[in-house]
Amino acid sequence: TTLLPLSIQQYLICVLITCLLYVVPVLLFCEMGPLSGIVFINNNFFLISGMIIILFLYYENNRSQALEFNMRTKKSNYAKTLSALAENLEDKVQRKTIEFETLEIKFQQLYENINDDIVLLDQQGTILHTNKRFAKLIEQNNKQTDSLSFLSCVHPEDRKHVDQALLIPLSRGENVTEISFRLQFPSQKTVSIECNASIIKKGSDNIGNQLLLRDISERIALKSELFASFQAEQYAQESIILALANLAEYRTAQAGKSLEKIREYSRILAEELTKSERYHSHITEEYIGTLYLSSILHDIGKVGIPDTLLSKVSKLSEEEHEIIQQHVIFGGDTLKSIEAQTTGQNFLVMGKHIAYFHHERWDGKGYPQGLKGNEIPLSASIISLVDAYEAMTSPRSYRKAYSHKDACKIILQEKGKQFAPDIVDAFWIHEKIFEKIKLSE
Secondary structure, eight states: OOSSOOOHHHHHHHHHHHHHHHHHHHHHHSOOOHHHHHHHHHHHHHHHHHHHHHHHHHHHHHHHHHHHHHHHHHHHHHHHHHHHHHHHHHHHHHHHHHHHHHHHHHHHHHHHHOSSEEEEEOTTSBEEEEOHHHHHHTTOOGGGGTTOBGGGGBOGGGHHHHIIIIIHHHHTTOOEEEEEEEEEOTTOOEEEEEEEEEEEEETTEEEEEEEEEEEOHHHHHHHHHHHHHHHHHHHHHHHHHHHHHHHHHTTSTTHHHHHHHHHHHHHHHHHHHTTSTTTTTTSOHHHHHHHHHHGGGTTGGGGGSOHHHHTOOSOOOHHHHHHHHTHHHHHHHHHHHHHHTOSSOHHHHHHHHHHHHTTOOTTSOOSSSOOOGGGSOHHHHHHHHHHHHHHHTSOBTTBOOOOHHHHHHHHHHTBTTTBOHHHHHHHHHTHHHHHHHHHTO
């Protein structure tokens, strides 16, 4: 069957023909006796048994050949598939390698050419690696930065700050953002920088720190110039305001000092009022600064009052008193006209309110409009008490100065009448400071 492969049907036909070739001649040409019949049957039995054995062997051989053929086919298919996969994998690996190399080149270019400085530190604060920009600043190449402490690059005056605000938090595994300090390089050049620092992790372990350093020297220089310009403008503004205020008070020898004290008094009262929940959201630092600036404009309207009335020693007539009261209108209108020609000048708005209403009374018996209680602007209520205290404790041509004790007594008596109760309370808390300022003249 190996030499001449046959199907099972073909093999059965061959067996049948073989049997017939043996049986037919025997039946036709041989005489059959008892012994011959036994021999005949015996021969047929062995013939048929041999054929069956050969058939079984043929079947097994055929099955094993089919199995081997299938295995060879599968092996060939697997080999082709593996070959295709290997070629595809090799192509992908090659493409990814090219991509990674390209990305590495781009990253290296970005790393080296970035406008910021990059420094890698170990957990002890020793420099492990830097980009070329930073290495150039410290006048060393990347290899020479080994074992160099980052703190050695920090300005001596800032090292404690950097250690506490940067290195210690990093050692605890905390990222740090927007910390500012100065670096000092071998050339003695000092650079102001802003630092953002992050932890470098490998798995769950911290293996180092990355610092991103941005030069903010120019920003700080511009900020300083802007601040200096602002201060100069502020000083010029205050000088003009003080000059205007002194214009109204020039007849009095103590005018300048009086105005300085008035704005100190007003600042003290405003700061005390901020401690009250009622005024906390209203009186801000900006409000206090504006009050400090505009408080001295309260009597600017006196420039419109005749000198003979302001310096009169004897008692004023009712008509003369009404003329002097007009100074609040003159002052308020003057500042109102200036305000209309400018924008963004809060001190003019507050100064206008103070000039108009600093002679109003808490009980509504003041002038010019007879405002009562909270109808009076807070700034005007503060200056009302401050101006009264300064007037009482200063000498006039027609009387001596009141003592601090007498002035305090009068102010307490006028609580809820002439003066706002909250402002009187604030004054009483700081009356010793008022006395100290008064005695310093």
